[in-house]
Amino acid sequence: MILRCLALLTLAAAAFAQAPVSGRRVHRLLIHNATVVDGNGTPASGPKDILVVDNMIADVIALDPVSLGRSGGRGATPAPDAVIDATGKYVLPGLINAHAHLQEERGGKPQPIEYELDIWLSCGITTVRDVGSDTKRALELRRQSAEGQIAAPRIFVYPMFGRPRDAQAAVARVREIKQMGADGIKILGIDRDTMQAMESEAHAMGLRIAHHAGVEETNAWDDIRFGTTSIEHWYGIPDAAIETGVQNFPSSYNYNNETDRFRYAGHLWREANPERLTKVLEGMVGGNVAWVPTLDIYEASRDLQRAQTQPWFADYLHPTLEEYFRPNPAFHGSYFIGWTSSDETFWKENYRLWMAALRQFDRLGGLIGMGDDAGFIYQMYGFGLIRGMELHQEAGFHPLRIIQQATGNNAKILGQENRLGRVRAGWAADLIVVNGNPLEDLKVLYPTGVDEIRDGKTVHTGGVEWTIKDGIPYHAPELMARVKEIVAQARGKR
Numbered sequence: 311m312i313l314r315c316l317a318l319l320t321l322a323a324a325a326f327a328q329a330p331v332s333g334r335r336v337h338r339l340l341i342h343n344a345t346v347v348d349g350n351g352t353p354a355s356g357p358k359d360i361l362v363v364d365n366m367i368a369d370v371i372a373l374d375p376v377s378l379g380r381s382g383g384r385g386a387t388p389a390p391d392a393v394i395d396a397t398g399k400y401v402l403p404g405l406i407n408a409h410a411h412l413q414e415e416r417g418g419k420p421q422p423i424e425y426e427l428d429i430w431l432s433c434g435i436t437t438v439r440d441v442g443s444d445t446k447r448a449l450e451l452r453r454q455s456a457e458g459q460i461a462a463p464r465i466f467v468y469p470m471f472g473r474p475r476d477a478q479a480a481v482a483r484v485r486e487i488k489q490m491g492a493d494g495i496k497i498l499g500i501d502r503d504t505m506q507a508m509e510s511e512a513h514a515m516g517l518r519i520a521h522h523a524g525v526e527e528t529n530a531w532d533d534i535r536f537g538t539t540s541i542e543h544w545y546g547i548p549d550a551a552i553e554t555g556v557q558n559f560p561s562s563y564n565y566n567n568e569t570d571r572f573r574y575a576g577h578l579w580r581e582a583n584p585e586r587l588t589k590v591l592e593g594m595v596g597g598n599v600a601w602v603p604t605l606d607i608y609e610a611s612r613d614l615q616r617a618q619t620q621p622w623f624a625d626y627l628h629p630t631l632e633e634y635f636r637p638n639p640a641f642h643g644s645y646f647i648g649w650t651s652s653d654e655t656f657w658k659e660n661y662r663l664w665m666a667a668l669r670q671f672d673r674l675g676g677l678i679g680m681g682d683d684a685g686f687i688y689q690m691y692g693f694g695l696i697r698g699m700e701l702h703q704e705a706g707f708h709p710l711r712i713i714q715q716a717t718g719n720n721a722k723i724l725g726q727e728n729r730l731g732r733v734r735a736g737w738a739a740d741l742i743v744v745n746g747n748p749l750e751d752l753k754v755l756y757p758t759g760v761d762e763i764r765d766g767k768t769v770h771t772g773g774v775e776w777t778i779k780d781g782i783p784y785h786a787p788e789l790m791a792r793v794k795e796i797v798a799q800a801r802g803k804r
């Protein structure tokens with residue numbers, strides 16, 4: 311009887327305290343009666359109360375009858391300053407976007423940073439790894455976010471490395487990046503000697519390395535040998551498994567023609583020898599090289615029409631981004647003039663082989679993360695990450711595994727696994743309250759929500775309701791209203 315009374319006390323506290331104000335942190339925030347999916351791949355459990363004190367998860371309290379019996383029915387006392395009623399809702403760790411770009415312009419035209427930051431938060435993203443932008447500005451935004459001055463996810467800055475001319479210049483560049491206070495380095499298109507020199511210096515300086523391999527001198531074997539933290543996208547992996555060492559390009563192929571490049575990238579996985587590929591994947595596991603595949607960002611190549619008609623474009627696509635997406639050989643990733651059904655068919659096969667390789671990598675014990683690389687090729691910030699989660703489901707991963715990839719695994723890639731990516735006491739208060747069950751339908755994570763039939767009537771539901779970053783609760787519908795306004799105003803000016 312006493313147990314039940316104490317449990318009721320928690321409920322009473324929940325009933326009296328008010329919902330939080332968006333953007334304002336309170337001392338004690340209670341998320342009441344939630345079903346929790348943690349970031350470590352374990353099953354959903356609940357109901358639970360999650361007590362946030364300032365910017366930390368202070369306690370996760372199980373409210374089911376068995377747990378109450380065991381714990382003596384302790385509730386959240388003293389009473390919280392604000393309560394989010396999560397009855398019928400799911401609470402997850404904040405999503406981490408491990409491949410992001412801070413963008414304040416597209417094609418040389420300005421785009422307000424709030425547009426991108428607000429959408430990220432509305433999609434439940436509480437951390438981004440920025441792998442290439444204006445570094446000085448990114449470091450400034452990182453500070454403002456950490457100090458709670460702007461509504462933004464946590465930012466980890468991995469500046470673009472560039473292409474130093476020799477090993478000595480590579481070492482100097484690593485030191486320069488360390489000096490700036492960056493969290494890691496992004497390499498893209500690099501020669502073997504400078505890669506070896508930069509990786510060895512980066513390890514000494516404690517900087518992590520994200521590698522976007524192009525079709526280059528280096529491939530996944532170099533990442534394995536030199537100790538790259540994560541391979542971005544997928545280039546470099548099938549390349550390392552081609553029998554002859556070089557892809558069967560037609561004689562007219564020009565790498566700097568993006569239509570050529572993306573067209574024949576669609577033939578790459580079929581040229582990888584499966585036995586060699588297994589060795590490459592085993593090598594990555596052995597060398598602790600993680601994989602951030604960014605499945606969403608190539609999807610237009612296999613289904614251009616789908617990419618061009620995404621429903622959220624209607625209200626939320628900024629005209630600057632819209633213009634940047636339009637096929638235009640002058641913009642990166644806008645290579646679709648003359649894109650054919652044959653190209654799409656090759657890319658559909660490419661995806662099947664790529665997805666199978668991802669599953670194999672997972673089975674072998676490889677670490678898979680997730681990022682959206684949005685702002686290119688018809689992918690909108692945040693929406694792209696959720697689409698990526700859907701594609702991981704298509705690849706064959708269980709939703710619990712997918713949530714782990716987007717939270718706990720990404721935290722590990724960042725070296726933040728003791729602080730981020732979990733719903734656990736002592737971890738940072740980065741949490742999302744989801745209006746619906748993402749294990750049943752990942753689409754409930756989209757800010758635009760989903761429709762359901764209830765008692766014969768169509769009900770609009772879904773969406774992340776609250777994104778709590780560093781203990782600050784953001785009401786996602788309010789943020790999306792702001793995004794809609796930014797877009798409407800920008801459109802009005804044209």
Ligand SMILES: [Zn+2]
Nearest residue numbers: 409411441683
């Ligand atoms: Zn990128």
